[in-house]
Amino acid sequence: MASNATTAALGTYVKDKTPLWRVRQAIVTYTSLIPYIAFSLFPFYIMLITSFKSKQEINNLGKSPFWATRITIENYKYLATNTSFFDAWMFNTIIVSLASTAISVVIGGLAAYALARLRFRGVEAFGVAVFVSYLVPQSLLFLPMIEIVNYIDDFIPIRDSYFSLILTYPTFLIPFVTWLLMGYFRTIPFEIEECAYVDGASRIRTVISIVLPMAMPGIATAILFAFTLSWNEFLYSLVFIQDELQKTLSVGVVTELIRGDIYFWGSLMAACLIGSIPILLIYAFFMDYFVSGLTAGAIK
Structure with a gap:
């Protein structure tokens, strides 16, 4: 009887701990992928941000290249019309x-x-x-x-x-x-x-x-x-x-x-x-x- 009780308690312990273990494994896995994803998507991010900048903001060296202060679609209009x-x-x-x-x-x-x-x-x-x-x-x-x-x-x-x-x-x-x-x-x-x-x-x-x-x-x-x-x-x-x-x-x-x-x-x-x-x-x-x-x- 004691052996059965111990086995049942151990099974409950493992069952309770398994989701936490899986969560930790998922966190480690996806966290390790963040540098790779950031490195891979960085060129696309720069292209996206630059495409929505005005010509004046792009040529202004005092502005940060990593974000746009004003969103414009004039670059896409230029592609379509010129x-x-x-x-x-x-x-x-x-x-x-x-x-x-x-x-x-x-x-x-x-x-x-x-x-x-x-x-x-x-x-x-x-x-x-x-x-x-x-x-x-x-x-x-x-x-x-x-x-x-x-x-x-x-x-x-x-x-x-x-x-x-x-x-x-x-x-x-x-x-x-x-x-x-x-x-x-x-x-x-x-x-x-x-x-x-x-x-x-x-x-x-x-x-x-x-x-x-x-x-x-x-x-x-x-x-x-x-x-x-x-x-x-x-x-x-x-x-x-x-x-x-x-x-x-x-x-x-x-x-x-x-x-x-x-x-x-x-x-x-x-x-x-x-x-x-x-x-x-x-x-x-x-x-x-x-x-x-x-x-x-x-x-x-």
Whole structure:
């Protein structure tokens, strides 16, 4: 009887103490994250505060840069009325990013599956070539890319338009997507495909019905990375496009809001803040796929 009473009292003690222990653990966990969160969000905070400041307050060195004494939306009005930010740049960036990402994921996915599953002469050399081509910097490629765009422009008018970007962006996106998906396809057990072959499924049907659904986390990760690289790309857009209405966000903001030694800081911060929102939303909604796809490929 005494033993039962002691056990019951111990159970009550543990039950009472467990919520407190969990609260303490949560406090320690979230407190340790505060410096990281503050460090990560600080640039966005500065962009937000600066975008709502007047030009006079921004140029006044006696004012604190960490808060605004008077809130104004004149910087956003300047973007809407004096630039092509909402009329052209945002639309062009979305079209270029979606089109180049779709092309790169389709071609890179097919190449990754072939390199990960098929056995043919030179497969390892092809894999190394894909990785090496991914490492080549864009600053070495834009000169031959100009020659290619000029040659194609003789038949199809793509020069000085965002169609030239849709054509050239996959040159650095496809190697990256291929390299990323190769590791993920290798994590899928080959026995599953063999079972489909035994049941009479062709290779194409096996890939569409079995491999692709299982590889969705890796494909989603490739889409996120490819879209982000396309959205933030600067060099090709700067070199290939001079028409203001054909520019993307990354180039339009720099060329139109920085004139010589004059910086339109308020409008620059407003443009950067608005331009970063789509990427933040995409990563927020697809973070689970992003993490699972990265870890699976890294473990393999």
